[in-house]
Amino acid sequence: MTNAPxxxxxxxxxxxxxxxxxxxxxxxxxxxxxxxxxxxxxVGNVVRMQLHRDANVLFAGYKLxxxxxxKIIVRIHTTSQSSPMQAYNQAINxxxxxxxxxxxxxxxxxEMMKQPGDY
Amino acid sequence: xANALRRIMLSEVPTIAIDLxxxxxxxxxxxxxxxxxxxxxxxxxxxxxxxxxFSRDCDACDGDGQCVHCSVEFQLSVRCDEDQTVDVTSAxxxxxxxxxxxxxxxxxAARTEGxxxxxxxxxxIVKLRRGQELRLRAIARKGxxxxxxxxxxxxTVTYMYEPDIYINEDMMGSLTLEEKISWVESSPTKVFxxxxxxxxxxxxxxxxxxxxxxxxxxxxxxxxxxxxxxTGREDSFIFTVESTGAxxxxxxxxxxxxxxxxxxxxxxxxxxxxxxxxxxxxxxxHMRGG
Numbered sequence: 001m002t003n004a005p006x007x008x009x010x011x012x013x014x015x016x017x018x019x020x021x022x023x024x025x026x027x028x029x030x031x032x033x034x035x036x037x038x039x040x041x042x043v044g045n046v047v048r049m050q051l052h053r054d055a056n057v058l059f060a061g062y063k064l065x066x067x068x069x070x071k072i073i074v075r076i077h078t079t080s081q082s083s084p085m086q087a088y089n090q091a092i093n094x095x096x097x098x099x100x101x102x103x104x105x106x107x108x109x110x111e112m113m114k115q116p117g118d119y
Numbered sequence: 120x121a122n123a124l125r126r127i128m129l130s131e132v133p134t135i136a137i138d139l140x141x142x143x144x145x146x147x148x149x150x151x152x153x154x155x156x157x158x159x160x161x162x163x164x165x166x167x168x169x170x171x172x173f174s175r176d177c178d179a180c181d182g183d184g185q186c187v188h189c190s191v192e193f194q195l196s197v198r199c200d201e202d203q204t205v206d207v208t209s210a211x212x213x214x215x216x217x218x219x220x221x222x223x224x225x226x227x228a229a230r231t232e233g234x235x236x237x238x239x240x241x242x243x244i245v246k247l248r249r250g251q252e253l254r255l256r257a258i259a260r261k262g263x264x265x266x267x268x269x270x271x272x273x274x275t276v277t278y279m280y281e282p283d284i285y286i287n288e289d290m291m292g293s294l295t296l297e298e299k300i301s302w303v304e305s306s307p308t309k310v311f312x313x314x315x316x317x318x319x320x321x322x323x324x325x326x327x328x329x330x331x332x333x334x335x336x337x338x339x340x341x342x343x344x345x346x347x348x349x350t351g352r353e354d355s356f357i358f359t360v361e362s363t364g365a366x367x368x369x370x371x372x373x374x375x376x377x378x379x380x381x382x383x384x385x386x387x388x389x390x391x392x393x394x395x396x397x398x399x400x401x402x403x404x405h406m407r408g409g
Contacts, residue, residue, distance in 0.1 A: 007266050008175070010265055019385055019386060020389065036386050039382070041123075041126065042127060042131070043123070043386055045122060045123060046123040049120070085388065088388065089388065092383050092384075092386065095120075096384070099379060099383075100380075106373060110369045
């Protein structure tokens with residue numbers, strides 16, 4: 001047990017580390033990888049699925065390199081109409097909008113169903 | 120997105136739980152660590168958790184986790200001086216914040232009957248015999264289920280595709296009433312029913328369908344393949360959320376959406392990353408042009 005990693009290391013970003021780093025592919029234009037620190041399938045999959053809805057994205061995938069390396073790598077390849085960075089930002093903005101919509105729709109429904117003393 | 124929300128509800132929606140215990144006197148049969156662990160697992164009302172700070176990034180108390188912004192203090196002091204055993208329960212925990220109390224205590228208070236009723240005496244922590252005593256101070260903190268399962272607000276979270284059930288009415292009309300009854304009863308859950316007047320088969324509870332295929336197999340066995348077609352809608356989900364009581368089930372969903380929004384916001388590209396790439400811009404244009 002002495003060499004077990006601390007539990008918080010799974011989700012606390014160490015000081016001086018960047019949350020997201022960007023690396024352009026050297027061989028293919030409009031291809032890049034994003035390394036996201038301290039995230040897992042929760043964010044990886046949701047971003048990937050959103051990127052798949054973008055017609056300019058030719059490839060989007062993510063991987064969790066190792067269960068004890070608390071980071072994911074998102075790889076994006078786009079057409080020349082877009083760029084990986086643009087597609088990535090667009091995906092996050094669209095997801096944010098979708099979540100805002102979901103939240104207000106859900107709250108409205110909860111308000112309608114409300115009964116005192118519910119659990 | 121459905122799976123992301125499920126994962127967040129289980130492990131990233133914050134709640135409050137006892138995290139630090141200072142034992143003053145413990146002459147009970149259970150050791151200190153055992154009691155500290157049991158205290159940690161008591162669900163506390165966590166409606167405040169979304170607005171509280173994590174102790175590790177609280178600047179008001181230098182991260183020692185003992186200020187009002189990030190912690191709640193509990194006192195417990197019970198001594199047994201009689202021949203009968205005394206139960207130490209969650210109701211003996213005295214909170215410094217009336218908003219943060221064990222959930223069973225809050226529920227009992229809401230029902231106004233208190234702890235007199237035989238079945239509701241609080242969550243038992245330890246039992247004392249004559250002469251035994253337990254006295255301690257406990258600090259509850261905000262945390263998430265990823266850190267320790269005691270902070271998880273949800274007992275179970277599941278989701279399924281919403282079923283689309285299509286009954287071939289022409290084929291259904293060719294069945295006798297007995298055949299209809301035996302077909303309706305072939306479903307292990309009550310999804311279909313027969314109208315008592317018109318003898319028409321109708322869907323009464325699509326959500327009860329468990330994708331067991333029993334009705335489809337039954338229709339085939341009856342020589343009527345295609346009697347019913349059931350598909351899962353891939354853009355509509357039915358979630359089942361069971362709360363531990365720390366946060367209301369509906370609130371867990373709302374908090375999970377909020378947490379996912381915060382997580383996505385945190386993974387936005389920072390300004391300097393964008394700038395660093397723009398210096399590559401010329402090279403990029405060159406590559407594109409060439």
